[in-house]
Amino acid sequence: MVYDAFVLLSFGGPEKPDDVMPFLRNVVRGRGVPEERLAAVAEHYMHFGGVSPINQQCRDLLAAVDADFETHGVDLPTYWGNRNWQPMLEDTVARMRDDGVTSALGLATSAYGGYSSCRQYWEDIDRARAAVGPRAPRISKLRQFWDHPGFVGPHVDAVQQALEKLEPSRRAGTRVVFTAHSIPVSMAQTAGPTGGRYTAQLAETARLVAAAAAPDLPYDLVWQSRSGPPQVPWLEPDVNDHLAALAEQGVTDVVVSPIGFVSDHLEVLWDLDNEALETAQKLGLGYARAATPNIDPRFVTMVRHLVEERTQGRARERLGTLPIWDDCPGGCCPAPQRR
């Protein structure tokens, strides 16, 4: 297969106060998220002036990828389109068509399988191509990268740097707490061709990061940023409840590492740096939050290496053992029931 472009696929976020509600309505269309939850989340965005950092983080990543392609002779123009906010993928795909692109490789800003993290990006591609019509370029999504050294490595260093911010004499009472976005339990059960892929991949990433960053410390994997109606079960425990349980058990300090994410976007800045920090302070726990990859050079190089797996047969680099594939098996990670 010959490819003639690269496209970054992301979530999108508001860039001014007036964007916040229309953005949120795009995110939750048809999903039965209660109005109260939307209002609360709108407040989180307003706390940052109505600007999510995620779009700028995408611009920064794309610029870094572009520069790295240039340095290493990867001759692909780069594009970026979002699921929920401008630049919307539909508009990007139209621009790609106008530029004469016929077949692109796409990288989603999520390392994992599951509906929200993987299948929904395939749906975004299908919807955008259908909107653009017959001459829309084909887009093939690059593989999940949960155990790639270019993703794991930056998380390892970040956990070590966070540990250095804590009081060394209290290391014996320190716990590493990995977090990822909670999803409905039913979505977790149907993630991947045989189910459970999102949680299994996160458990693998947590194991790999912990083993390299702090083999002497115990660690846990917990969940953050729950959405949805209260009667629908989502993955638990929530990070805040978990911190309370740890304090109860005599843990003195925590490093919180959001391995579920590739950049320090709003779910990290609000749900961890604000809410979880406040929880830790109330409990008297020492607290340090580890960074996400953002534009760590190893992460940028990973993007090129994933492209080269598809264009030059570069060998897959990986640290884990779970099954891996380029094109997701049809029918895996089905969409949840619409309301």
Ligand SMILES: CC1=C(CCC(=O)O)c2cc3nc(cc4[nH]c(cc5[nH]c(cc1n2)c(C)c5CCC(=O)O)c(CCC(=O)O)c4C)C(CCC(=O)O)=C3C
């Ligand atoms: C698995 C997963 C990821 C990680 C994979 C990936 O990155 O793709 C992720 C990322 C993100 N989630 C984000 C924001 C939101 N997610 C929401 C709602 C939801 N997330 C879900 C799952 C995930 N979400 C689900 C199952 C829902 C319920 C509604 C639905 O089924 O769609 C809502 C609605 C309000 C609420 O929180 O209730 C918001 C505002 C932002 C942007 C942050 C910024 O602006 O900087 C990012 C990167």
Ligand SMILES: [Fe+2]
């Ligand atoms: Fe989300």
